[in-house]
Amino acid sequence: MSDPVPHDDHRIGDDAAASHVPEPVLPEPVRQRVVALTAAALPSVPADELPVPLRRVAKFAPNRRARLGGQAIAAQLAADPLFRQRVTGRILDEAGELGVAVLEGVCPAAADPVEVAALAYLARPQNWRDLVEAAGEVVRAEADSAVVTELIREAEQRATRAEHDRAVAKVEADKLRDELARVREELGQLREEARTLSRSLRETQGRERKASEMLATERGRATRAAADHDAELRRVRAKLAEAEAAAGTVRATAKEARAVDDARLWLLLETIGRAAVGLRRELALDPAERNPADFVADTYADRPESVSSSRGLDADDPARLDQLLALPRAHLVVDGYNVTKRGFGEMSLEQQRKRLITGLGGIAAQTGDEVTVVFDGAERVHGLPPAPRGVRVLFSRKGETADELIRRLVRAEPTGRPVVVVSSDREVADGVRRHGAYPLGADALLRRLSRS
Incomplete structure (x- = not known):
């Protein structure tokens, strides 16, 4: 397809004549779309026709070109009309019928206003500022509509939550009423139990007084039994002392007998050892060097x-x-x-x-x-x-x-x-x-x- 944008001196002159008019402030969606379209078309522009700041950007990967070189692309589009015309021709070729319509200053009813504004900013037909302004109004209208929609959604959510909270509160109130009835019933039972416990306490106190009297009597008996036990313990200790004395005598006798047995055993072993030494000497046995x-x-x-x-x-x-x-x-x-x-x-x-x-x-x-x-x-x-x-x-x-x-x-x-x-x-x-x-x-x- 041939380039629909004329590259003649007259078009460049028009851009030069309008250069004193300040660039319009593009809505952010339009600016991003302009940068994306230009970034996609950079590799198709010969390297010697690219501005020096964009030659390195053209070598980036497609997904990094608009993200990393966006500011440089926007600056060159605003400052270099010749570069903008060169890249616009390729962009309009890709746009097809929409690009032709934008060159004629027409905004199709079914077209995306952001896309139309981006193509108009690049191609700059006679009414391109109006197209950009219209796209800005549409974007702002859509933003306002989105805000209103969000506010409506939040209001609906708040209403839903309020209805839910009201239902929960109603359920909780029913639970509290049931709990209050149960507590009142338990309170009546506790009062009845308290009266029963009071009667039991009075009866227990009476039994305690009787038990105290019986305890005093048993203490007296225990004191007499302890005195009898102490006397019996003294008698047992005396007998134990006599038994320990007898055991000491037995241990001394057993120790003396053990000493006699040890002396006999030592004498027997000494006799056997000397007999073995004498037998080895008599047989003239030398220590064996081999087994x-x-x-x-x-x-x-x-x-x-x-x-x-x-x-x-x-x-x-x-x-x-x-x-x-x-x-x-x-x-x-x-x-x-x-x-x-x-x-x-x-x-x-x-x-x-x-x-x-x-x-x-x-x-x-x-x-x-x-x-x-x-x-x-x-x-x-x-x-x-x-x-x-x-x-x-x-x-x-x-x-x-x-x-x-x-x-x-x-x-x-x-x-x-x-x-x-x-x-x-x-x-x-x-x-x-x-x-x-x-x-x-x-x-x-x-x-x-x-x-x-």
Whole structure:
């Protein structure tokens, strides 16, 4: 569509001739619409035809152009007629028939007066000031109508609230009348109760006087009973003093008898100790540097390890294990894979061995007992890291099971030495029990390790 606004010197001259006439004050809706139309048309104007203050505004996003550059756009429209004519041509093209009507100075009856006033301000036909003034009157009329409508709405709301308050007040008044009737009824009942209570009070006072007389009589009797009680108490205390004296004599006799028994027991233990020292001297026994399990390890195991002390378990109760490990010179023997596969079988065999041996090292360090852990040789791996101090690690030989090696270790121990075997294998438990060892379940050791 061609630009309906003539861009000739005559039109510019008309604008120059009217430049001495001050710009009309646009109603706010008209001013906002003028800015919005101009902001929307800015990108279609070549950059070299835009005023310098608006070149940066033209680069804004559409929703920010009118909001951030509104003042600059309004100022350029008022001060630069050539820019206004250039942008008006594009705006009128977009307006279509309404733009043509505005150029002819006609205001269609169905058109928005604000839109007409905005187009008239930009195109400036012969009667554009009248169109702007008419739009202002329409806007003011609409504002006044909106104010009147709002006042009517508020008045209606106040009337509605007043009617509601009146209904509420009526309901409250009915409630108060009902409450007053109920209070009057309760007051009558209270008066009747007060008369009844007065009669009861007089009767109670009479009974109280009789009770006071009876209390005085009972006090006299209590005084006599207290005197008799005091006399009886003195007699009982005298008997108690005699009994305490007799008890002191008995305690002294018992203490003397206990001293005699302690002297006899000490003499017996001293005699046994000296006899043991004399027997050791007579047999020329030197302190043993190796334990019986060390000889079994040398003979039947592929890999002997260093010896250290540890602690054992009983059944599945870790408390029983603590009791057995507290015995002097206890020896803890552990069926390795029986324990690891029950407690942490999801790990690899190497991780199972490492975890068990590390835990037994902690027990050995805590108790100072001898600890031996036995694994089946079929799963043996070479290059096993050194065991913790106090833990002996053994692998059964080819053709021999860990159960057989455990029974061999138990048989190698002297009769009377406490040996604790940890295994949930029933055959192992029965076999070591026949040789005097204490069998415990694997759960007892696992619970003891988890506690550590």
